[in-house]
Amino acid sequence: MTEAQAPRVRADYLAIADRIADGARVLDVGCGSGELLSLLRDLKRVDARGLELASELAGLALAKGLSVIQGDASEDLELFPNDSFDVAILSKTVQQMRQPAQILSELSRIAPEIIVSFQNQGRWTRRLSLIRTGRMSGAKAWHTDDMLHPCTAIDMVDLAGGLGLAVEAMAPVQGGEVGAFRQGGLARLNWYADEVILHLKRA
Amino acid sequence: MPPASFSFDAARPHPDQFRNPSIPHGGTQINVLQSNRAESPHPARLARGRLLCRHTARSAYNPLAMPDATRPTIDDLQRLRLGAPLELDCGTALDDVDIAYETWGKLNADRSNAVMICHALTGDQFPASTNPVTGRPAWWPRLVGPGLAIDTNRFFVIATNVLGGCMGSTGPASLAPDGKPWGVRFPVITIADMVRAQRALVEALGIDSLFAVIGGSMGGMQALEWATQVPEKVFAAVPIAVPARHSAQNIAFYEVGRQAIMADPDWQGGAYLEKGTRPGRGLAIARMAAHITYLSEVGLKRKFDRGLQDREAASFSFDADFQVESYLRHQGQSFVDRFDANSYLYVTRATDYFDLATAHGGRLADAFSGAGSRFCLFSFSSDWHYPPEETREITRALIAAGAEVSHIEIETDKGHDAFFLEEPGFEAALKGFLDASAGRRGLNGGPGGGQGEGLAE
Numbered sequence: 073m074t075e076a077q078a079p080r081v082r083a084d085y086l087a088i089a090d091r092i093a094d095g096a097r098v099l100d101v102g103c104g105s106g107e108l109l110s111l112l113r114d115l116k117r118v119d120a121r122g123l124e125l126a127s128e129l130a131g132l133a134l135a136k137g138l139s140v141i142q143g144d145a146s147e148d149l150e151l152f153p154n155d156s157f158d159v160a161i162l163s164k165t166v167q168q169m170r171q172p173a174q175i176l177s178e179l180s181r182i183a184p185e186i187i188v189s190f191q192n193q194g195r196w197t198r199r200l201s202l203i204r205t206g207r208m209s210g211a212k213a214w215h216t217d218d219m220l221h222p223c224t225a226i227d228m229v230d231l232a233g234g235l236g237l238a239v240e241a242m243a244p245v246q247g248g249e250v251g252a253f254r255q256g257g258l259a260r261l262n263w264y265a266d267e268v269i270l271h272l273k274r275a
Numbered sequence: 276m277p278p279a280s281f282s283f284d285a286a287r288p289h290p291d292q293f294r295n296p297s298i299p300h301g302g303t304q305i306n307v308l309q310s311n312r313a314e315s316p317h318p319a320r321l322a323r324g325r326l327l328c329r330h331t332a333r334s335a336y337n338p339l340a341m342p343d344a345t346r347p348t349i350d351d352l353q354r355l356r357l358g359a360p361l362e363l364d365c366g367t368a369l370d371d372v373d374i375a376y377e378t379w380g381k382l383n384a385d386r387s388n389a390v391m392i393c394h395a396l397t398g399d400q401f402p403a404s405t406n407p408v409t410g411r412p413a414w415w416p417r418l419v420g421p422g423l424a425i426d427t428n429r430f431f432v433i434a435t436n437v438l439g440g441c442m443g444s445t446g447p448a449s450l451a452p453d454g455k456p457w458g459v460r461f462p463v464i465t466i467a468d469m470v471r472a473q474r475a476l477v478e479a480l481g482i483d484s485l486f487a488v489i490g491g492s493m494g495g496m497q498a499l500e501w502a503t504q505v506p507e508k509v510f511a512a513v514p515i516a517v518p519a520r521h522s523a524q525n526i527a528f529y530e531v532g533r534q535a536i537m538a539d540p541d542w543q544g545g546a547y548l549e550k551g552t553r554p555g556r557g558l559a560i561a562r563m564a565a566h567i568t569y570l571s572e573v574g575l576k577r578k579f580d581r582g583l584q585d586r587e588a589a590s591f592s593f594d595a596d597f598q599v600e601s602y603l604r605h606q607g608q609s610f611v612d613r614f615d616a617n618s619y620l621y622v623t624r625a626t627d628y629f630d631l632a633t634a635h636g637g638r639l640a641d642a643f644s645g646a647g648s649r650f651c652l653f654s655f656s657s658d659w660h661y662p663p664e665e666t667r668e669i670t671r672a673l674i675a676a677g678a679e680v681s682h683i684e685i686e687t688d689k690g691h692d693a694f695f696l697e698e699p700g701f702e703a704a705l706k707g708f709l710d711a712s713a714g715r716r717g718l719n720g721g722p723g724g725g726q727g728e729g730l731a732e
Contacts, residue, residue, distance in 0.1 A: 127684055139680070143682065
């Protein structure tokens with residue numbers, strides 16, 4: 073495979089990989105076809121495990137040599153022993169879960185660190201769009217979007233705090249580019265970030 | 276073990292109860308035989324085998340003997356006499372146990388690339404080549420072979436006929452010490468006993484630990500049993516379409532089958548081999564009943580619906596008007612040609628007694644405590660014989676035990692038998708798992724994971 077043909081690795085995946093220690097035990101909840109996990113395995117030699125609801129996607133991840141359990145995270149997470157992982161990842165899945173608080177709470181029991189990425193409804197363009205048009209923004213119609221729980225960056229940090237999770241660092245994702253990770257500046261992030269990556273640690 | 280009697284005790288129905296005149300007695304001739312054994316045994320292994328044990332050619336009563344003189348008989352199949360009596364769960368020990376087996380590929384210098392394939396209820400030791408006795412083609416041709424998921428260029432693949440089976444391993448059709456066929460005097464065996472016999476064979480072949488144990492249905496039970504009996508000797512386990520225990524419904528269906536066999540007057544109280552009869556009607560009905568549970572409602576509808584067999588209208592008789600009837604009768608009849616009725620009693624009983632949790636103090640996760648193996652489980656959405664939720668129960672126990680486990684439920688309408696059929700997603704996922712496991716095991720040519728892109732596309 074030549075350089076030109078190599079698939080472009082998503083910047084948010086590289087940014088997440090950057091936050092993870094070499095050889096860590098990683099659980100990716102909603103791992104899809106295992107794109108992020110195989111990147112972590114190749115770059116960081118992590119012990120990679122995934123959970124994925126869709127059978128076909130889970131099969132693709134398994135075909136990549138990853139350990140994947142196809143099933144419903146809201147039922148399976150409670151089975152994992154305490155601290156069985158170093159890091160848990162929720163890459164653009166938390167807003168699609170039926171019970172985001174329950175998932176975050178279970179993950180904080182299973183792993184001392186959680187990396188969450190999600191869409192930020194607090195972004196000024198979305199606020200403005202709602203005021204101007206009186207309609208929900210988004211690529212999909214509100215009734216077909218699989219995002220069950222839209223929220224802002226402040227909302228998410230608030231929920232995490234209530235579950236005993238502190239923000240270690242956070243970064244904005246904007247047009248495929250990831251900004252710098254910072255510990256503060258939540259209000260500013262909430263105003264302009266399209267997506268947010270939160271690195272949470274058990275307080 | 277469950278508090279079982281290790282017998283077929285039950286009120287037996289009146290012999291005439293299950294008479295079915297529509298199924299003719301006796302066998303039909305099976306098509307021309309391809310008697311080429313796929314590969315000759317590895318010479319080094321054979322030499323070692325001779326040192327450790329006796330390869331036997333003891334003449335056993337052959338219940339499936341065919342008149343065709345060009346066809347090898349069961350006695351011609353490769354087998355190994357275990358060096359010590361086999362201790363059974365029922366409390367007795369069995370002397371002079373033969374285990375028939377086949378192998379493909381080569382054992383590497385480290386003896387670390389052995390894969391045990393365990394067959395399902397009525398399967399045999401021929402997943403990757405034609406059974407020379409029955410002429411039936413390989414039963415896992417899509418999975419076992421050069422370059423396939425279970426790659427015979429890379430792995431040394433072993434398949435046995437289970438203890439209690441009828442394709443060369445010691446079972447109820449073998450001769451007892453008194454020179455007569457065992458019949459129902461044969462001790463009732465369990466899945467654990469089958470695995471003990473396989474372990475003895477593997478040891479005799481000079482192999483200390485297996486790279487992988489793979490099997491579906493009853494073969495999946497054996498894979499689970501291996502991984503719990505000797506977790507340190509199983510690097511990777513692949514139980515497919517399997518529950519942690521036989522359900523009441525499973526036991527019920529198999530009991531119908533056993534009663535059908537025992538109700539056939541030709542069963543002769545189990546002594547039909549001595550009396551020169553064969554309980555073909557009973558065995559065919561047993562197979563028909565069980566076979567329904569291996570399919571699915573949607574699959575049956577897709578395949579047959581209410582289609583009529585070679586006729587324009589219903590005949591207002593008990594002929595096989597419907598295609599599904601004709602199909603089932605064929606399934607029953609062709610089964611009679613290749614399987615021993617008493618053996619069917621024993622293997623179904625072994626699955627009935629399978630209950631992994633009870634055998635480990637009642638908590639399934641405890642069965643896997645200290646499990647060192649990597650697990651990969653598969654289930655099939657339309658399987659109602661061993662429903663996917665039951666396989667998932669095993670996965671949940673493995674998670675709780677802290678084991679490394681993968682599990683995919685394959686979407687299919689092919690029912691329980693899906694694991695024998697074309698399921699590209701299943702094949703690609705299994706290949707990915709085995710490739711990655713081989714890399715971890717340090718097997719030569721191992722891609723170390725990350726391979727398999729393109730396989731599922």
